[in-house]
Amino acid sequence: MTLHPDIGAFIDLAEESQLRKQPFFHEMAPEQAREAFEQTTRQLQWSAPANLHVEALAAPARDGARIPLRLYRPQQRAAGLSGLIVYFHGGGYVVGSLDSHDGVCREFCQRSGYPVLSVGYRLAPQHKFPMALHDCSDSLAWLKAQGAALGFDLERVALVGDSVGASLATVLSIEAAQAGDQALITPKVQLLCYPMTDASQRSASMELFAEGYFLESDTLEWFYTHYARTTEDRLDWRFSPLLADEVKGAAPAVVVVAGFDPLLDEGLAYARKLREEGVAVELIEYADLTHDLLRLRTVVPEIEQVHQALAEVVQRYLG
Numbered sequence: 001m002t003l004h005p006d007i008g009a010f011i012d013l014a015e016e017s018q019l020r021k022q023p024f025f026h027e028m029a030p031e032q033a034r035e036a037f038e039q040t041t042r043q044l045q046w047s048a049p050a051n052l053h054v055e056a057l058a059a060p061a062r063d064g065a066r067i068p069l070r071l072y073r074p075q076q077r078a079a080g081l082s083g084l085i086v087y088f089h090g091g092g093y094v095v096g097s098l099d100s101h102d103g104v105c106r107e108f109c110q111r112s113g114y115p116v117l118s119v120g121y122r123l124a125p126q127h128k129f130p131m132a133l134h135d136c137s138d139s140l141a142w143l144k145a146q147g148a149a150l151g152f153d154l155e156r157v158a159l160v161g162d163s164v165g166a167s168l169a170t171v172l173s174i175e176a177a178q179a180g181d182q183a184l185i186t187p188k189v190q191l192l193c194y195p196m197t198d199a200s201q202r203s204a205s206m207e208l209f210a211e212g213y214f215l216e217s218d219t220l221e222w223f224y225t226h227y228a229r230t231t232e233d234r235l236d237w238r239f240s241p242l243l244a245d246e247v248k249g250a251a252p253a254v255v256v257v258a259g260f261d262p263l264l265d266e267g268l269a270y271a272r273k274l275r276e277e278g279v280a281v282e283l284i285e286y287a288d289l290t291h292d293l294l295r296l297r298t299v300v301p302e303i304e305q306v307h308q309a310l311a312e313v314v315q316r317y318l319g
Helices: 005-019 030-044 102-112 131-146 164-182 204-208 217-227 231-235 264-276 303-318
Strands: 052-060 066-074 082-088 116-119 152-162 189-193 253-260 281-290
Touching (some): 052 102, 066 102, 066 131, 131 152, 131 164, 152 164, 164 189, 253 264, 253 303, 264 281
Parallel strands (some): 082 116
Antiparallel strands (some): 052 066, 066 116
16 A cells, blocks of 8 residues: 555655644644644635535524524526435634635535535634534524525535534434434435544554644544533544444435555544444445545545546436
8 A cells, every 4th residue: 555646755845844843733722723723725726516506504503502504505506306415524622614625625526516505613712512413403403494405405415524514414314314304304315535433542544644634533532521511522423423222214325535644543443333234235445545535635636536436436426
């Protein structure tokens, strides 16, 4: 297994920057880390599709707050109700935003031909577990009420996320299976890109890829500490879905993992758990890539092919 040469060259440059005393996320205050993440987003920006209809929306949260949403629609709309991609961004529950994953959502929309609804859930440490999950669930409740008026076929919804966004997507998928006919939204597929599934222990891949691969293991611990109210929260299956007692009946899953990702082992373990409980699973492994690969188009031009392949996965399930 060899790291993609373009990523290797980029990491070398990043390490030179670190020698110039640029701190890691876990060495910053959360507000500083958020700004650094958004700055990195601007540096990594590529020519994502611009010819889309984009609309700012909001869903009511159970505590009266407003959850920002961003709806992307293709220019050419199909007749009748459309399937929908609901996207949950990564960022360890501490960083990340509608803006940080704007390019990713644009790629999914343009390439799949389906609208994308991106959810701007609230972040830690100001909003601790399970606030992010509640915001995402409340957004689905809003979608259930408003979806038909917006032109969506709620029988054809894909829940998609990366990193902790994938964790949110899979927890919502499990909750939908548990709720049965009373589910807010029952997805046709859950697309889980390099998911975080177990914050309760350190895996071999967390040790092997602890530093130098876009996500440091110490930063993961920093994320979890900021999101959890107590250490016991990390044992809650809604925080660590690999610990769920049962995932039987959840929507078919497509699990995407990267070969040089500290979360590799728990992504593979979660795919096995789903299969063992009868959930249909497709496993896609990008052996030479790293965490956050969906946002690395300017570093690795071949990421365009990843965007296309994953959009086609969604097309297949929602078609």
